Amino acid sequence: MAPVGWENPAELKAAKLARSVTRGVIDRELKPNSEERRRIAAVLRLPPNKPLQAEAKALLWRFRFSLVSEKRALTKFLKCVDWSDAQEAQQASELMQQWAPIEVADALELLSPDFKNDEVRAHAVATLQAKDDDELLYYLLQLVQALRFEAFDDSRLARFLVGRAAANPAFAIFLHWYLFTEWEDPEFGGRASAVHSGLVNALAGAGRVGEAVWLAIRRQTDMMSQLAYISKELKMSRFKATRATERMREMVAESGPCSELAALRVPLPLQPSTLLEGLLPQDCTCFKSAQLPIKLVFKAAPQPIDWTSPAPLAGSVHAAAAAAAAAAAAPLAAAGSNWPDAAAAASGTQLRSQAAAAAAAAGDASPLSGSEQQQQQQQQQQRPAAGRCVVIYKKGDDLRQDQFVLQMISLMDNLLKRENLDLRLTPYTVLPTGSDDGLVQFVPSxxxxxxxxxxxxxxxxxxxxxxxxxxxxxxxxxxxxxxxxxxxxxxxxxxxxxxxxxxxxxxxxxxxxxxxxxxxxxxxxxxxxxxxxxxxxxxxxxxxxxxxxxxxxxxxxxxxxxxxxxxxxxxxxxxxxxxxxxxxxxxxxxxxxxxxxxxxxxxxxxxxxxxxxxxxxxxxxxxxxxxxxxxxxxxxxxxxxxxx
The missing domain is CATH 1.10.1070.11 (Phosphatidylinositol 3-/4-kinase, catalytic domain)
Known part of the structure; x- marks a missing residue:
């Protein structure tokens, strides 16, 4: 007897035999009776994570032609298919193309590890292509994680994400950081760096706007390197918060080793439409905490960045910093259009080392790293107040779980507002920029x-x-x-x-x-x-x-x-x-x-x-x-x- 919750091998064998006998006999007009409709409805109400029993699979397979107009049924039907059987797989693929258009939730389910078939995953991507960038940004974190379950680096999903990023600066910047933070993952790092190489090449081929976005990413990388270096220096000195604040201000002052932060013009990674115009050292402080998170106050441009202008990031960036960051990007930019192969030549670890070396050439920065958080600002606030932008940098903790929870809160807030229920939430933004550091949107509170x-x-x-x-x-x-x-x-x-x-x-x-x-x-x-x-x-x-x-x-x-x-x-x-x-x-x-x-x-x-x-x-x-x-x-x- 099979354990509770497991399918009986004898039943599976009998069901497979029955389907092999009837597969050639196709009755497209076959309709379920009232009892069968009730059972089908019960199956369709099952949550995505619920495995289908052999009886349910047989039921859906038998009445598959009558279900094509029911968009909720596609994911359940595809779970019934024996993809190792060529004839059955072909029938399922043909029927999938005739199915009613599915919702985003179903498309995301088809990108889960439960679905390995490339045609099925491509069908999910085709559904997502109809959605605008604002909606996709709600799911971008999961779409990047879905790359883990693709059969190849050069997948339909990877090309879709890179294509969207090449046409949308904010999408590109978020995609960069979501991939960058995964480079050290022993299972996913190689693929993340491969897709990142594709992003770099796509931006290189996207004209003046693409070049400006890649320059922005390089400057953000340099900024995070400098912040990581400052944090490391403060912790090694074992200063209390007050003395750490004084030392931090010395480091970013005009004569300090990280003085370029006071003049760096860079899009805010948390909100890429906001142009930061340099740090205000005297307004920055260190929090009383073991990790010494830093409250950073920047000057901010009064208007959103116009990426189509001739020089959207024009301003004074240290020439050495810009040149060094460009040197770090050179191996990627030179990789050519065949980006999966290019990624094989430079692993995530190698690329991270190159970025660190570039940062060191620009100043006294230590290798990139990053992630943690504390507080932030309301996501709905589109512009910084009074020409100032306040964020928190924290190094020493992995912020990725906080990022995920806050993404879900932001999504839920959006779902409620669609139903005209505004609960006045504060889904502040957290952006990990490495495995142990990141930025947190500051919320006065x-x-x-x-x-x-x-x-x-x-x-x-x-x-x-x-x-x-x-x-x-x-x-x-x-x-x-x-x-x-x-x-x-x-x-x-x-x-x-x-x-x-x-x-x-x-x-x-x-x-x-x-x-x-x-x-x-x-x-x-x-x-x-x-x-x-x-x-x-x-x-x-x-x-x-x-x-x-x-x-x-x-x-x-x-x-x-x-x-x-x-x-x-x-x-x-x-x-x-x-x-x-x-x-x-x-x-x-x-x-x-x-x-x-x-x-x-x-x-x-x-x-x-x-x-x-x-x-x-x-x-x-x-x-x-x-x-x-x-x-x-x-x-x-x-x-x-x-x-x-």
Missing amino acids: APLSRILAEHRTIHKFLAQTQADPQGPFGLKAEALETFVRSCAGYCVMTYILGVGDRHLDNLMLAPDGRLFHIDFGYILGNDPKPFPPPMKLCREMIEAMGGQDSSYYVQFRMFSCEAYNILRKSADLILSLFHLMAGASIEAIRNNPENAMLKLQEKLRLDFDDEQAIEQMQALINESATALMPQIVETTHRWAQYWR
Whole structure:
């Protein structure tokens, strides 16, 4: 007998025999009866990660011709195909071309490791080609990871991504960094560098705009090298934050070893439309942290970069730096149009060494490396305020998991807004630029722990900037509504993603009332604290809404339930994006991708209808609001921080 959940070998053999007997007898008009339609509908409702049993496969194969108008059925049908059988594979490929156009979620599923057939993956890429760049940027992180599952470096997906990048500067810059951070991966590094070579060649052939984009990437590489060098120098000196700030300012001053940062004109990697016009050394500071993250303040151009202008990045960059960066790029640019072969000549490690050598020639920079984070700015803010742009650079931690979680929060925010539900979230941007460093968008805010220590209540903190004697609790109604909405959004999203280690130091509050979370080192139910609640909903947050009997708390519960049901409708998309991260450097997923998918599926409760889901969410809110253990843990955490 086969173990529970496994397919019976005898049944598989019988099903294969039955299909071989009937394969030649094709009845294109065969229709399912009412019972068979019910069973087919049940199969189509299964989540992407659910394996199909032999009976379900036989059912879909038998009625495949009647399903071609059902776009949701294609991914399930393709799972039924025995691709090792040439005749069956040919039938499936022909039928796939006749199928109704599929959604993005289905296309992403077809790029997962479950689908190896090149024609199937090409069909997925053809679907994505109809989408604009703004939508594709939401999925770019996963599309890069999907390259792991292609049969060749020179795949249809690789050429598609490179082609889009050649026509869109922001797309190209993000693609560069997403590939660059994977070069050290022992399994994926070679392919990542091969596709990167294709990007370089495509930009070289894209005329003046392509040359400007490649110059921008070289300057960004040089900037990150300088920042890595500064961070390394500060840590080796073992300075405290105040002295580290002084030393950092000396290093970027006119006579310092990294003085070019004060004059470097470069697109902001986090937001490539923003042109940075040099660092403001006296405004930069180091945070009090073991990793000494650096708050960087840049001058910013008042207008977005015009990439079509004759010299979009014109300005004073050290000639040595530019020449050195160009030297690093030369081996790639000279590789020619056959880019998969070019990549074989220069591995990711070799290219990284070349970039480091170039940076060293430009100044006293150390080898590139990078990743970590802390806080950032609202993704919707398109232009920096008052000609200034503030970001955080941190070296010593891998930011890729934070990047992934924040990408999912940003995507969920977009899904809610499509349904006219704006929960005023703060999906700040994190961009790893290596395996242990990166940039974080800065969001002016303070942790709830400090706010409560200094002001005692959230109301008193908000009253500093949002006071209104005629408003609720003496505050502007809009600020209070912003707080309620953002609390609901983050409660639901952190619950779905299983974000752990929640305490008042990683819950931030902005002056306009936006609450948001930072630091996502624990996801998918992993938590270092005992008996964590389903979501972080502390007593002080409820009191800021007026207590559990207030109308604002009722609104909070209503927003939470509405958001939960909207996101459940996009479960296939969310699950597919997680599935594509199966091989990524995200420990919570990579160690056991199947278990990660099951945990996520459990949170989404796809077996519930909307009414049952509302009851579920209400129960979770009640459990979180009354949980005693988090209060004990929070008190312990505060004492530990005090004595540290």
